[in-house]
Amino acid sequence: KYLYETYDLSNLKYVIIGLSYYSFEYDMSKSSNAWESIRYYPEMKNLHNLVDEKYCAKYCKEKEDEINSLKMLMYNFDQVFEMKNGQELDESQGEQQAKADYNKNYPNTVWENKQILKEYITYLEARKVKPIFLIMPAMDCYTRYVKEIDKEAFYKNLYGVLEGRKYQILDYFKEYYPNSYYYHITHFNKIGSITFTKRLNEDIIW
Numbered sequence: 643k644y645l646y647e648t649y650d651l652s653n654l655k656y657v658i659i660g661l662s663y664y665s666f667e668y669d670m671s672k673s674s675n676a677w678e679s680i681r682y683y684p685e686m687k688n689l690h691n692l693v694d695e696k697y698c699a700k701y702c703k704e705k706e707d708e709i710n711s712l713k714m715l716m717y718n719f720d721q722v723f724e725m726k727n728g729q730e731l732d733e734s735q736g737e738q739q740a741k742a743d744y745n746k747n748y749p750n751t752v753w754e755n756k757q758i759l760k761e762y763i764t765y766l767e768a769r770k771v772k773p774i775f776l777i778m779p780a781m782d783c784y785t786r787y788v789k790e791i792d793k794e795a796f797y798k799n800l801y802g803v804l805e806g807r808k809y810q811i812l813d814y815f816k817e818y819y820p821n822s823y824y825y826h827i828t829h830f831n832k833i834g835s836i837t838f839t840k841r842l843n844e845d846i847i848w
Contacts, residue, residue, distance in 0.1 A: 643765065644685055656848065657766055658774045659759075662828075663788060663796040663815065666755045667746035674742075680705050731827060736783025739827050744792050752799060759803045774846055775800070777813040779838070780828040785816055810847055814838075 645651060662668075671679045671690035679689050683702045693701045766773050779785075793815075800811070823834030830838055 646769075651769075654769070654771055656772050656774055656846075658776050658846075659762070660776045660778060661796075661800070662743070662777065663792045664743045664746060666752045666796065666799045667748050668755070669748070669751045672748075672751070677705070677708070680708060731781070731783065731821070731824075733783045736781055736827050737787050740784050740787035744788060756799060756803050763803070763807070773809050775809060775811040776842070777811075777815045778828070779814045779817045779819055779830075781821060781824050782818060784827045788815075812842070812845055 669691060670676060671692040676692045679692050680702050683689060683698065687698070688695065689698045689701065763773055819830075819834055819838070823830055823837060825831040
């Protein structure tokens with residue numbers, strides 16, 4: 643909605659919606675990274691569950707330096723992609739990250755996220771925009787610790803949201819890419835990004 647209200651998107655035909663198997667269980671504003679919600683405040687004017695709405699502006703004013711540094715990081719993609727090489731990460735880090743991401747049982751968050759995604763899809767459909775659902779790859783030291791039950795729960799929730807709609811779902815989670823393609827356990831570096839984008843462009847039914 644923000645983009646439609648801010649820019650001319652009359653030519654928009656497709657939106658790629660990136661999801662993870664834990665997406666329905668995840669609320670950044672309640673997580674250990676909740677403070678990162680401040681990066682969205684300048685546009686959204688809301689911090690969801692991090693701070694009561696009436697205190698949001700004051701909270702972000704006090705965090706102004708962090709907001710500015712995050713903006714710099716967001717726009718300096720070269721800096722982001724040159725971060726620590728995935729080859730330098732060891733097995734234990736992948737296991738720890740997987741356990742942190744999937745040790746969740748938040749039915750209220752699941753319900754809320756399903757409603758949000760339904761509204762998102764309905765909003766796109768009303769504008770004749772086709773959603774494409776994407777589950778990204780991750781390093782092997784991470785994916786091997788994600789259980790099949792987590793995948794099953796994710797798809798049950800996703801199919802419940804779609805309610806019979808036939809949209810393309812591209813799932814690359816277990817697809818192997820060399821560690822040298824990652825700068826982080828679940829994030830590609832430049833080489834990985836270019837390689838995967840070419841693959842994605844071939845696989846999407848435009």
